[in-house]
Amino acid sequence: MMIDPCSNLTSSGHGGNLVGNFVSERLFFLQDLQILELVLALIVFIAIHSLRQKRRYGVPVWPFLGMLPSLVSGLQSNLYEWVTEVLCRQNGTFVFRGPWFSSLNCVVTADPRNLEHLLKTKFSVYPKGPYFRDNMCDLLGDGIFSADNETWQRQRKTASIEFHSTKFRQLTTESLLELVHARLLPVLENAMNKSISIDLQDILLRLTFDNVCMIAFGVDPGCLSPELPDIPFAKAFEDATEATLLRFVTPKWVWKTMRYLNLGTEKKLKRSINGVDEFAEKVIETRKKELSLETETQKQRSDLLTVFMRSKDEQGKPFSDKFLRDICVNFILAGRDTSSVALSWFFWLLEKNPRVKEKIVAEICRIINEREEMKNGGELKSSLILKPEEIKQMDYLQAALSEALRLYPSVPVDHKEAVEDDVFPDGTVLKKGTNVVYAIYTMGRMEAIWGKDCREYKPERWLRDNKYMCESAYKFTAFNGGPRLCLGKDFAYYQMKFTAASIIYRYHVKVVEDHPIAPKLALTMYMKHGLKVNLIKRHETELLNYLK
Numbered sequence: 001m002m003i004d005p006c007s008n009l010t011s012s013g014h015g016g017n018l019v020g021n022f023v024s025e026r027l028f029f030l031q032d033l034q035i036l037e038l039v040l041a042l043i044v045f046i047a048i049h050s051l052r053q054k055r056r057y058g059v060p061v062w063p064f065l066g067m068l069p070s071l072v073s074g075l076q077s078n079l080y081e082w083v084t085e086v087l088c089r090q091n092g093t094f095v096f097r098g099p100w101f102s103s104l105n106c107v108v109t110a111d112p113r114n115l116e117h118l119l120k121t122k123f124s125v126y127p128k129g130p131y132f133r134d135n136m137c138d139l140l141g142d143g144i145f146s147a148d149n150e151t152w153q154r155q156r157k158t159a160s161i162e163f164h165s166t167k168f169r170q171l172t173t174e175s176l177l178e179l180v181h182a183r184l185l186p187v188l189e190n191a192m193n194k195s196i197s198i199d200l201q202d203i204l205l206r207l208t209f210d211n212v213c214m215i216a217f218g219v220d221p222g223c224l225s226p227e228l229p230d231i232p233f234a235k236a237f238e239d240a241t242e243a244t245l246l247r248f249v250t251p252k253w254v255w256k257t258m259r260y261l262n263l264g265t266e267k268k269l270k271r272s273i274n275g276v277d278e279f280a281e282k283v284i285e286t287r288k289k290e291l292s293l294e295t296e297t298q299k300q301r302s303d304l305l306t307v308f309m310r311s312k313d314e315q316g317k318p319f320s321d322k323f324l325r326d327i328c329v330n331f332i333l334a335g336r337d338t339s340s341v342a343l344s345w346f347f348w349l350l351e352k353n354p355r356v357k358e359k360i361v362a363e364i365c366r367i368i369n370e371r372e373e374m375k376n377g378g379e380l381k382s383s384l385i386l387k388p389e390e391i392k393q394m395d396y397l398q399a400a401l402s403e404a405l406r407l408y409p410s411v412p413v414d415h416k417e418a419v420e421d422d423v424f425p426d427g428t429v430l431k432k433g434t435n436v437v438y439a440i441y442t443m444g445r446m447e448a449i450w451g452k453d454c455r456e457y458k459p460e461r462w463l464r465d466n467k468y469m470c471e472s473a474y475k476f477t478a479f480n481g482g483p484r485l486c487l488g489k490d491f492a493y494y495q496m497k498f499t500a501a502s503i504i505y506r507y508h509v510k511v512v513e514d515h516p517i518a519p520k521l522a523l524t525m526y527m528k529h530g531l532k533v534n535l536i537k538r539h540e541t542e543l544l545n546y547l548k
């Protein structure tokens, strides 16, 4: 736009005013336009600059907001896939820059070298840390899952001795056998007879919740019964974990104020923790009475509560009721949903890979056929109960479950906090206080770790000469690794194998057509819409075909 240099900007009078007004309006317009152009230029510059940062950091970095816009768009589709895409582009590690007003900055990695470094080599530099403990403290207290240092070590040692004892193994196998045969199979049989679809994930969640309560507290809450009831303790536990999770996405000062004022989700959390505590207190009180009487039942008990009640702290004193409560609640949290969620993804993967399903049935039949009674003309009955030594021989089933956990790990991401300055083996520099997120879901989808076929479901990758071979915990991190390796790993495999084999031997599990399948965004990777299935009886004649 041109400005007439001859314009009389100072002329007075009516006519002069008109001209003056016109000129000053034009000038304002001009200034507006220039400001607009300047702002536009600035926006374009920032956009180009931010987008060019993508090459360097893997994600555009915006002023003030950091990488938040990309994270939000990732949240709208599938966050785990979004993280996977970025990590694959960045060779396994990237630094997430959150908005300047948040504490969302963290290092995200899926590099096995870094995993070994943080989970084992420099274990003491990477505890769970105050951020995790602060968020979880009301629910978990000083329990094994959130504790560090001596508090963690003491529980780990006692629990580890217990987990490897014959008595405990007996408790776990017997309680599972009872749950599967007296409760799970009748529920499935009933659904099959009435031709109704069931949510298999919900049923498996009930099974493992009852099972872990039997192991931790020595009591059965009865979630898995024919009427699939709502059990107040189970409901309180679920509400408490969900409300606790919200703290991870809420600024600390916000949830702390809400807790202080007893508002919103914090109010709900307090109420549900009270529900958990009430249940725990009642069980502890009853067990104490039992212990003082030293009844026969008490002597036979080998659940965690009884074991910790019988042991003493370092001053030789019995553990406090609060500590006993923390121990049990932590074990329930660690062991309640992981196996059932893994089994749900496993059954869905079998639906998509019938060849694998066939091989599992063939393996079960082959192993049963080695029984003495089968050699003497026995039959493949549907009332048959699988024996622990038979479950151990099921290498292909173990491979198929590991492969499901590789692609759908029950804990999709985990977290640590650096308590010293450090450098990762891949060269990433970490300052003291940096949050580290390790992306377990992504690790199963990295060509650099598993090869070009990493996204395919192939149990064979776990077998050498038809025998199951476990992988390095820093490559297959579904059970964590190093000193904090999952304590329930062996039991979890037994639980999954026994449950899966008992179902597959009896039924064809058919996922309902068009049932939507997606992961839920939570600490555990549930199926967002559950797993709706129909069951069809597997007949004896069909099983006999596998023996030919």
Ligand code: HEM
Binding pocket: 144, 145, 156, 212, 215, 330, 331, 334, 335, 336, 338, 339, 342, 405, 409, 410, 411, 414, 415, 477, 478, 479, 480, 483, 484, 485, 486, 487, 488, 489, 491, 492
């Ligand atoms: C498929 C099943 C399971 C998977 C994938 C799994 C996975 C994991 C993972 C990833 C951790 C590390 C969590 C962390 O430190 O943030 C862990 C820890 C733990 N798990 Fe498991 N778990 C399973 C089943 C179980 C079961 C059935 C139990 C108990 C009955 C159990 C008991 C524990 C305990 C006590 C810890 C804490 C260990 C420690 O911090 O020292 N897990 N598990």
